[in-house]
Structure formats: C-alpha cells, structure tokens
Amino acid sequence: MLGIFERLFNRSGASSRAQANQRLQVVLAQDRCAASADMLQIIGNDVARVVRKHLEISGEPRIHMLRQGRQTVIDINITVKAR
Amino acid sequence: MTAGSEQHQVLVVASGKGGVGKTTTVANVSCALARMGLRVAVVDLDIGLKKLDLIMGLENRVIYDIVQVIEGECTLKQALVKDKRFPGLYMLPAAQTRNKDDISPDQVKGVCSQLKEEFDYVLVDCPAGIEQGFRNAIAAADRAIVVTNPEVSAVRDADRIIGMLESNGFQDIKLIVNRVHWDMVRNGDMLSIEDVAEHLYVDLIGVIPEDQYVVVSTNKGEPIVLNDKSRAGAAFDNVARRIVGEEVPILPPQEPSWWGRIKNFSRGIFSGH
Numbered sequence: 001m002l003g004i005f006e007r008l009f010n011r012s013g014a015s016s017r018a019q020a021n022q023r024l025q026v027v028l029a030q031d032r033c034a035a036s037a038d039m040l041q042i043i044g045n046d047v048a049r050v051v052r053k054h055l056e057i058s059g060e061p062r063i064h065m066l067r068q069g070r071q072t073v074i075d076i077n078i079t080v081k082a083r
Numbered sequence: 084m085t086a087g088s089e090q091h092q093v094l095v096v097a098s099g100k101g102g103v104g105k106t107t108t109v110a111n112v113s114c115a116l117a118r119m120g121l122r123v124a125v126v127d128l129d130i131g132l133k134k135l136d137l138i139m140g141l142e143n144r145v146i147y148d149i150v151q152v153i154e155g156e157c158t159l160k161q162a163l164v165k166d167k168r169f170p171g172l173y174m175l176p177a178a179q180t181r182n183k184d185d186i187s188p189d190q191v192k193g194v195c196s197q198l199k200e201e202f203d204y205v206l207v208d209c210p211a212g213i214e215q216g217f218r219n220a221i222a223a224a225d226r227a228i229v230v231t232n233p234e235v236s237a238v239r240d241a242d243r244i245i246g247m248l249e250s251n252g253f254q255d256i257k258l259i260v261n262r263v264h265w266d267m268v269r270n271g272d273m274l275s276i277e278d279v280a281e282h283l284y285v286d287l288i289g290v291i292p293e294d295q296y297v298v299v300s301t302n303k304g305e306p307i308v309l310n311d312k313s314r315a316g317a318a319f320d321n322v323a324r325r326i327v328g329e330e331v332p333i334l335p336p337q338e339p340s341w342w343g344r345i346k347n348f349s350r351g352i353f354s355g356h
Binding site: 015025031 | 242243
C-alpha cells in the first residue's frame with residue numbers, strides 16, 4: 001500500500017530531482033577542472049604509487065571530486081594496511 | 084549602500100544556454116526600473132538573432148541598429164528607440180542581417196560608456212553561447228546577472244558562464260532562477276531553488292515562477308510587470324528593486340492547488356508525519 005503511494009507521489013529517494021542533483025554534482029565538478037573520470041582514476045593510481053613507496057596499502061584508492069563552494073577538491077582515500 | 088551610489092552601471096544578463104529567459108528578463112527588469120523613474124537603456128547584442136525589439140513591442144520603431152552606430156552610419160541618439168510606455172526607457176537594437184564578429188568588445192565598451200553618461204542603468208542582453216557575442220556583451224559590464232532554469236542542462240551552462248565571468252574579473256555575479264514550477268519542486272520532480280543555488284554558489288537576485296501570462300505578454304509585446312495578476316511580473320519587479328539596492332525577500336511559492344493539497348495531506352498520513 002505504502003509503495004503504491006510512494007510511487008504515485010514520487011516520495012522515493014530516486015525522485016527525478018534527486019537524480020538531477022546527483023548528475024549535476026558529478027558533471028559540474030568535472031566541467032570546472034576539465035577532468036574526466038578516467039583522468040581521476042589515473043591521478044588516484046599515481047598517488048597510490050607514491051604512497052606505496054613508503055607504506056603498505058590495501059585495496060584500490062577511492063577517488064572523488066567534491067565541490068566546495070565554486071572550487072573543486074580531489075578527495076583520494078587510500079587505506080593503509082594495519083600492522 | 085544607497086540606491087544612488089549604485090547608479091550609472093552596466094549590467095549584462097547572460098545564461099550560456101538559449102531559451103532560458105534572458106531577453107524576457109532584460110525587457111521586464113528594464114521596464115520595472117524605468118517605472119521607478121530611472122533612466123534605463125537596453126542594448127540587444129544578439130546580432131543576427133534579435134528578439135528584444137519584439138518582446139518589448141518596439142519592432143515597428145526600429146530604424147538603425149548598433150552595428151550602424153559603430154560603423155558611423157548614424158549617431159547613437161538616432162539609433163536609440165524610445166519605449167512606448169516609460170519616458171526614461173530606450174532600446175538600442177541589434178542588427179538582424181549581420182553577425183557577432185562584425186563588432187568588437189572595445190567597440191561595445193565605447194557605446195556603453197556613452198550610454199552610461201545619459202542613463203542610470205544600461206542593461207545588455209547577451210546572446211546564448213560562449214563565443215564572440217558573449218565576449219562583446221561582457222566587455223563593458225560592471226555587474227552580471229546569470230539566468231538559468233531549474234533543469235540540468237541550463238544549470239550546467241550557467242555554471243560555465245559563471246566560471247567565465249569569474250575568470251574575466253567579475254566580482255558581482257547574481258543569479259535568477261526562471262520558470263520554476265513550485266508544484267513540481269514540491270513533488271520532487273524539479274530542482275529546487277536551494278539545489279540550484281547550491282550547485283552554482285552565487286547569490287540569488289530573483290526567483291521567477293512559471294507563468295502563462297508571460298506567453299500572453301510576449302504575444303502582445305507588452306511587459307509582464309504591468310500585469311498585476313502575474314506572479315512572474317511581480318517577481319521581475321522585485322529583481323529590479325534588488326538591483327537598486329532594496330532588500331526584498333524572495334517571493335514565497337504560490338499556494339498549492341486543491342489537488343496539491345490533497346496530495347500533501349495524504350502524503351502526511353501515509354508517511355506517518
């Protein structure tokens with residue numbers, strides 16, 4: 001019953017507004033620094049290679065572009081292996 | 084800041100994407116400013132694709148255009164078209180049979196500095212795009228207003244335009260979100276004003292609701308700000324008041340329709356709050 005109403009009134013998290021926001025988030029971050037998703041992955045791998053010289057890391061680097069105001073920040077998450 | 088210290092300025096209205104309502108904004112905001120008793124000049128820089136004359140209902144009065152002024156075929160005074168309704172409002176038409184490369188940013192600066200001496204506000208209608216027409220339009224401007232719609236492609240193009248304005252040294256960039264369907268925003272089917280402002284990160288100077296009166300006004304070549312019933316007209320009037328430095332709150336969304344109320348009510352019951 002609830003599901004029907006959710007669908008009827010578009011209350012689910014996948015509303016087209018939410019989708020528009022998610023898509024804009026990605027596309028604007030990339031537009032602003034003219035960087036593609038591929039380039040991000042290359043940057044992440046390069047950074048991980050530098051870190052690996054000094055520390056043992058686990059898994060692949062996770063890389064995201066975030067927007068802070070009108071600036072774009074590259075967020076690279078590299079997990080260091082526990083000893 | 085007092086209204087006086089903000090006067091004698093050139094404002095460019097830009098958007099990147101076409102069809103978001105730049106020309107409608109220029110026409111209506113300039114009429115609202117002129118109604119306040121200010122002297123206002125509007126400059127149509129969409130050379131080759133002019134619209135401002137038609138939207139303002141002045142197409143039958145056009146004799147010369149800005150390219151002829153720049154090429155010395157006529158004086159600026161001869162080319163300026165006086166508005167039908169407001170004594171302080173004048174329009175400088177674009178040329179229809181020329182193109183954007185026929186004039187340069189420096190030449191536009193020359194025309195605008197002449198206009199600035201005579202008028203409190205000069206509003207420049209920037210063409211869509213990021214090429215020569217855009218460079219011409221921003222050359223003389225002190226402030227910029229970016230018009231967008233709550234729609235992904237318009238927001239993306241607005242973002243690009245804001246970036247280009249910033250790299251051209253613009254400090255004062257304001258945003259108008261035009262054609263907002265409040266019902267759709269409420270139902271999660273349209274970007275909200277907050278969403279758009281968050282993506283673009285510039286200050287709002289206006290929120291214009293979708294309004295069928297705009298089509299009617301455009302058909303007649305009359306400004307929507309003269310229509311008391313039009314919410315878009317009231318919103319454009321508020322933009323003009325904010326331009327001169329008045330503090331005017333953003334208009335609240337119109338009341339939901341009866342069907343909207345039922346939906347909101349049932350939503351409250353079934354979602355448990």
